[in-house]
Amino acid sequence: MDATIFFQQLINGVSVGSLYALVAIGYTMVYGILRLINFAHGDLLMFAAYAAIYGIAIFSLPWYVSFPLAVLITGALGIILDRVAYRPLRDAPRISLLISAIGASFLLENLALVIIGGVPKGFPRPDVFGKVIDIWGLRVQVLTVYTPIITLLLLMGLLYVVYRTKVGKAMRAASKDFETTRLMGINLDRVIAITFLLGSSLAAAGGLMWAMKYPQVNPFMGVFPGLKAFIAAVLGGIGNIIGAVIGGFLLGLGEILIVALVPGLAQYKDAFAFIVLILVLLFRPTGIMGEPIIDKS
Amino acid sequence: MSKARRDQLLSVLGILVLFSVLYLFQLFGTDYQIRILNNMAIFITLAVSYNLVNGICGILHLGPNAFITVGAYTSALLTMSAAEKQASFIIEPLIWPLSVLHAPFVVSLLAGGILATLFAYLISYPVFRVRGDYLAIVTLGFGEVVRVLCNAFQTVTNGPLGLKGLQPHTNLWWSWGVAVLTIILITKLINSSYGRAMKAIRDDETAARAMGVDPFRHLLLAFLVSAFFSGVAGGLLAHLITTISPTLFTFFLTFNLLMMIVVGGLGSTTGAVLGAALFAWGGEALRVVENPINLGVIRIPGIPGMRMVIFSILLMVVIVFARRGIMGRKEFSWEWLIGKFSKSPTGGSSVAS
Numbered sequence: 001m002d003a004t005i006f007f008q009q010l011i012n013g014v015s016v017g018s019l020y021a022l023v024a025i026g027y028t029m030v031y032g033i034l035r036l037i038n039f040a041h042g043d044l045l046m047f048a049a050y051a052a053i054y055g056i057a058i059f060s061l062p063w064y065v066s067f068p069l070a071v072l073i074t075g076a077l078g079i080i081l082d083r084v085a086y087r088p089l090r091d092a093p094r095i096s097l098l099i100s101a102i103g104a105s106f107l108l109e110n111l112a113l114v115i116i117g118g119v120p121k122g123f124p125r126p127d128v129f130g131k132v133i134d135i136w137g138l139r140v141q142v143l144t145v146y147t148p149i150i151t152l153l154l155l156m157g158l159l160y161v162v163y164r165t166k167v168g169k170a171m172r173a174a175s176k177d178f179e180t181t182r183l184m185g186i187n188l189d190r191v192i193a194i195t196f197l198l199g200s201s202l203a204a205a206g207g208l209m210w211a212m213k214y215p216q217v218n219p220f221m222g223v224f225p226g227l228k229a230f231i232a233a234v235l236g237g238i239g240n241i242i243g244a245v246i247g248g249f250l251l252g253l254g255e256i257l258i259v260a261l262v263p264g265l266a267q268y269k270d271a272f273a274f275i276v277l278i279l280v281l282l283f284r285p286t287g288i289m290g291e292p293i294i295d296k297s
Numbered sequence: 298m299s300k301a302r303r304d305q306l307l308s309v310l311g312i313l314v315l316f317s318v319l320y321l322f323q324l325f326g327t328d329y330q331i332r333i334l335n336n337m338a339i340f341i342t343l344a345v346s347y348n349l350v351n352g353i354c355g356i357l358h359l360g361p362n363a364f365i366t367v368g369a370y371t372s373a374l375l376t377m378s379a380a381e382k383q384a385s386f387i388i389e390p391l392i393w394p395l396s397v398l399h400a401p402f403v404v405s406l407l408a409g410g411i412l413a414t415l416f417a418y419l420i421s422y423p424v425f426r427v428r429g430d431y432l433a434i435v436t437l438g439f440g441e442v443v444r445v446l447c448n449a450f451q452t453v454t455n456g457p458l459g460l461k462g463l464q465p466h467t468n469l470w471w472s473w474g475v476a477v478l479t480i481i482l483i484t485k486l487i488n489s490s491y492g493r494a495m496k497a498i499r500d501d502e503t504a505a506r507a508m509g510v511d512p513f514r515h516l517l518l519a520f521l522v523s524a525f526f527s528g529v530a531g532g533l534l535a536h537l538i539t540t541i542s543p544t545l546f547t548f549f550l551t552f553n554l555l556m557m558i559v560v561g562g563l564g565s566t567t568g569a570v571l572g573a574a575l576f577a578w579g580g581e582a583l584r585v586v587e588n589p590i591n592l593g594v595i596r597i598p599g600i601p602g603m604r605m606v607i608f609s610i611l612l613m614v615v616i617v618f619a620r621r622g623i624m625g626r627k628e629f630s631w632e633w634l635i636g637k638f639s640k641s642p643t644g645g646s647s648v649a650s
Contacts, residue, residue, distance in 0.1 A: 037430045088617045094429055095357050099559055100616045106552055107609035113602040227441075230434065271445040274438035278423050281435060285427060 008138055009260040010253070015144040015213070017252025018151035022206035023229030024236070024244035025158065026078075026199030032175035032239035033195055035094065039101040040081055042226015043108040044200050045207030048074040049123060049217045050116060052208055056124050063126040071204040078200025079193050087189065112219035123215035147209050154205060155245060158198060162241065167194055175239060224270065228255075231277040237290025246288060251276065304631045312477055319469045331469060335537050337577035338472035339530050342479045344557040344573035345566055346526035349483055351555070352564035352626075353492065354519045355499030356428065359551050360436035361527050363443040366546040367416050368409035368528025369535035370447070373460045374398070375405035376536065385461060389451045402466040406475075406532040413528025414521050421517050428502075440548060447543040459542025460535075467537040475533060479526045484566055484628075486522060495519055499564075556612045562622030567629040572622070583607060 023045065030038045048070045055066030085104040089097045129143040162168035170191045173181045182188050210225055211217050228251060236247025251273060259266050280287060322330060343361065350358045374382075374395055382391050390396065400408065420439050424432060447454045454460075486492050494515045497505040502512055535541045553576065561572025586603045615622055 031430075035430070037434060085613060085617070092620060095351075095355065095563075096616050096620055098357055098430060098433060099555065100613055102552065102555065103609050103612040103616065106605065107613065110602055110605040110609060114600050114606055118602075227434075227437075231438075234431075234434075267449045268445060271442045274442050277438055278435060281427050281431060282423050285431070 004138060006260070008140065009256055011138065011140055011144055013253035013256035014249065015147045015252075016256055017249035018148040019206050019210050019213070019225065019248075020229045020232045020252045021245040021248025022151050022154065022202050022209075023225060024233040024248045025155070025241055026203045027230045028233040028236070028238055028241060028244040029171070029195050029199045031233065033171065033192060034086065034097070036086065036097050036101060037230060038081075038086075038199075039098070039226075040085070040105040040108055041199070041203055042222035042224075042229070043105050043112075044074050044078060044203040045210055045222035045225055046112060046217070046219060047077055047108065047222075048204035048207035049211035049221065050112065050121075051204075052211070053121055053123060053217060063124070067208055070208060071201050074204035074207070075197045075201040078196040078203075081200075082193060082196040087192075109219050109223070116219065118219060120216040120218040123211040123217050125212045125215055129212055143209070143212055147213070150205070150209070151245075154202060155241075158202065158241065161198065167191065171195055228273045231273045234277060235280050235287055237287030240287075240289045243287055243289030300632070307631045315473070315477070319473055323469055332537075333577055333581055334469060335467060335472045337574050338469075338476040339467075339533050339537065340554075340557065340573035340577050341476045341570050342472075342526055342530040342533070343554055344561070344569040345476075345479050345483055346523040346530070347554045348558045348561075348564070348566060348569040349487070349519050350516075350523045352558055352562075352569070353487055353499065354495045354516055355564075356516065357430075357433040358424075358436045358520070358523075359433050359548070359555075360438075360440035360443075361523070361554055362546045362548065362550045363420075363436075363440045364413040364417060364524040364527035365531035365534065365550065366443050366447060366543070367413040368406075368531025369541050369546070370409075370454055370460070370531075371412045371528070372402075372405040372409035372532030373463050373535045373541055374453075375400040375408055376402055376464060376466065377460065377462075381462060385458075386452075386455050388456065388458070391455075392452045395453065402464075402471075402536065406529050409532035410525040410528040413531065414525045417521050417524030418517075421520055424520070425513055425516055437548065437551075440546075440551060444543050444547060447546075454543070457543060459540060459545075461540045463536055463539040463541070465536060465539050467533045472533055472537070475526075475529055479529075480566065480570065483522070483526070487566065491515060491518060496564075553608075556608055559612060560615050560622050562624035562626065564626040565622075565624040565628055567627070568622055568624035571624065580604065 023041065026041050026044075027038060030036060030041070051070035051073050052063075052066050055061045055069055056063060059066075061069070081104055085100045086097060089100055125143075129141070129146065131142045132139055133142055133145070135145075162171060170181065170186045171194070173184070173186065174188060174191050178188065181191075206225075206229075207222065211221075214221075229248065232247035232251040233244045234247070235251060236243030236245065238244075254276070255269060255272050258272060259269055265272075319334065322334060326334075343365070347358075347361050350356060374391075375398060377385070378399060379397055382396055420436075424435055424439070427435060448457050450456070487495075494505065494510045495518075497508065497510055498512050498515060506512060531546075538545075557572035557576045558569050559572075560575065561568030561570070583604045586607070587601050589598050
């Protein structure tokens, strides 16, 4: 393969990987505290994309207002999700919590299907992101370059919140030990709500960039990115934010490069992530950065 | 007459009544009613075998659609004649041994079940190395991998085109016969020492291990039995709808099964049967919401997809507010039924658990 195409694919892989990373952070944060795979997390991507579309199309907001609004609304949806589907089940067996998450995911998808319809909608990509630029002879879309940069900026913001603020300290405490955290006078429900807010907002940012990259928005668009982001979180070591980011980049790069190097494997692309997951769980269940899993039940 | 003997007699009687009712439907029922009854029986088979893993062993397995796919494709490929296969596989021809193999329906069903079991055995090692959420996502992954493979292996599965024009072998006798057999065999398994070991693992794996129960062996047994019956049901499903393609066996199917056993009561075979029957009947009854409603003056347009919304809300309401579902972990017993009807003070409270 010629070097230009290889580098083009490399950049593309980094860009897709950073999207997985953004979504994976939300999974890993929620898993760290609640030990729950939030199945509905992927659907937040879809929700954010639709919110942005309607912000632009119906309320004719400029994109720099509509996008942050979509992120905020999606963050609020994350809190509502926790309140309605997960909080009543705090003391229930884990299997109930998971089933509730699966139900929530199907509810979001099918509500979107009923309200909006199954016909894919085009995403109004702002011209700023659509430009094609030339870097050392490589023709790449600006978006492909911006995506990893935005991801890293958001990640730095998140790391600041988690490691330098009081709320972040409470989050880290809650992921270590529920009961002790409660005994220290920390309002656990509030901490969990903030976790959902942060995770969902990041997923929304990921969803907007995803929709700009693949501008076909439909009610089920979040399913596959969601599952793959979860796998990225497991690959990096679930519960660990930096691990989720590394896992996201690795998975995105691997997926794109395998198809680029061996085009015959293109139809197996969607299976690749699951095979990675199975291998990780077989040989290193704690992932790359993971510590031994603490059983909190 | 001993109680065990009486219960056995009543069960035989019950099955006879069931098949008489089916015979009446066969004679006087419409095609639509027969179709729903067939669906119901297949769902019952699927739900009861799914409940064996999820309800009795207490692990959240999200890949029954993989077993159903394997069973459906195996059985379909065996009952199609060589000429039909040649006509179906237009893009790439079917590979050799499969292109000439031909077997009667009953053999194809068994083969579907056996191949699904074999597949379950192959994936059991990675699956049972993990527990809880991880197990859920790994089994979900295998379901997806099977779907991707079905799309990709055109020389075996005909890819996205699927298999068309299967003979409609499935009738009330086959579907309900398999359903009744599944219920009997799985109930026997649950009531054996193996079944008690499975429940022990569900309630506390560490304690069960300390009592000398080998979790891997028992979970594997449940997994394989469940896969076998799911595979057989897959074969029945294929010959009921006569057209199969990879899109038929997505996570949606798993979601529906999960809903049936959760609504019926996780861990209760009776609950699984009730849940499946309600789903088959309710799913049809709810078509009302997807069709336009005419209220004389106002016309409410039908909303396609509304059924799934109702189903997902139902699932969440049951799991949040009534986690035990209809039956909890209780089972139907003749003792209980007789207690209901007799006025004796001892009756009513004798629900077997």
